[in-house]
Amino acid sequence: MAASSASHANETARRYASALFDLANEKGELETVSKDLKSLIAMAAGSKDLSVLLESPAFAREDKAKGLVAVAAKAGLSKIASNFLATMATNGRSDEVLSAAGHFDELYAKHRGVKRALARTAEEMTADQRKKLEAVLKKAVGSDVELETEVEPGLIGGIQLRVGSTLIDTSVASKLDRMNTAMKGA
Template identity: 30%
Template sequence: MAGVSSESLAAALAALEAKLPTASLQLAKDLFGILGTVDSSAGLRRALTDPSRSGDEKSSLVKQLFGGKVSADAVEISAGLASSRWASARDIGDALETLAASVVIAVAENKSAVSASGLTGLESLENDLFAFNQSVESSHEVQRALSEPQASPAAKVTLAEKLVPGASEEAKVLIAQAVTAPRGLKVTKLVRRFAELAAKRQERWIATVSVTRPLTETQTSRLQTGLNALYGRELKINMNVDPALIGGIRIQVGDEVVDASVAGRLGQLQRQIA
């Protein structure tokens, strides 16, 4: 997904953030359900991505189709997507899939945030998805069963859950979606995509700290306290000793970088005088 579709998805993900702290798995299931309807109708996809129709028209169509059938939040999210611009008819479905998966991942994240463990829920989700893929990839018989067009969705879900009997509810939702609606992909490839989204979310809880020499326990403790206060969460610190920094410290949390190193300041100066 690129260009205008990428911009529309980015805007939708940014808007979704406000709903994620209280999101439920039912919201994700509603969004996946809407995705199923959109995927089943080429005419509907064209109508929702037609550049000649106004955003309000397309948004109203979503509300007419799904209002009262799924949660108000699911309708609002989907209507927002419809009002945006898309480069191709498939892109709106890809966006719905990403938003629904993001909700599931946030539910896992919120479970761990309650206990201030930060990564527990996300790590468990990622581990469950990896375990499922390993089980599938190790058995040609399972691969055939999951790709068998005559097999019912319920049978595929039952088989999938047997492969990871201890999986979390969040993992089960994503795995069930992958085995019943892979949308032209191999099941394991879609599950891997979901795992990558979880890993991306996980970066929000990890502070990668680069220093020129190891910090003392007292310095590390102070840094931990300061970062937790700054980001409002319990961060996991990954310490990296990098003599190339010359001096100072470099911290990365997700996409945000705080560079107080001599090397960073020199690089900035070089860019200014170039």
């Protein structure tokens, strides 16, 4: 039952994201709305109060809508983004705002023909390393690539690279795991 509820919530977030994408595209504000939603995601990650406002059922829908509109105004978000937040809150979907923002981001990347890649490394990549990796990825996938990086000290060394659903794992931790598995089978 919980999985069905989660998939329904995910589908609802996709529908809201799709409607927002269509509206922003029609108004010529895709880039603005994308930046606004990324700002909102960052604000929610850095603010327990905003996360509670989005997630908690303790607030009335109208109060959530007013609060989110106030946050949007203070953050300088566009009218479209502000109205989107108010609509989701009024419809009792404020807990799905961040998921919808993520789906919007996927739609916007697809619209621009950009592939997404995530590189996990044991240490922060230098600007030169990042630039070289982006060039290799662009050549490999045949389109522009937006590279996101994460530091995961447990990898010890090497890199985990995800492009779409493909994972390439050349981390030292992964190599050690494979060696351990091979030795157990010997």
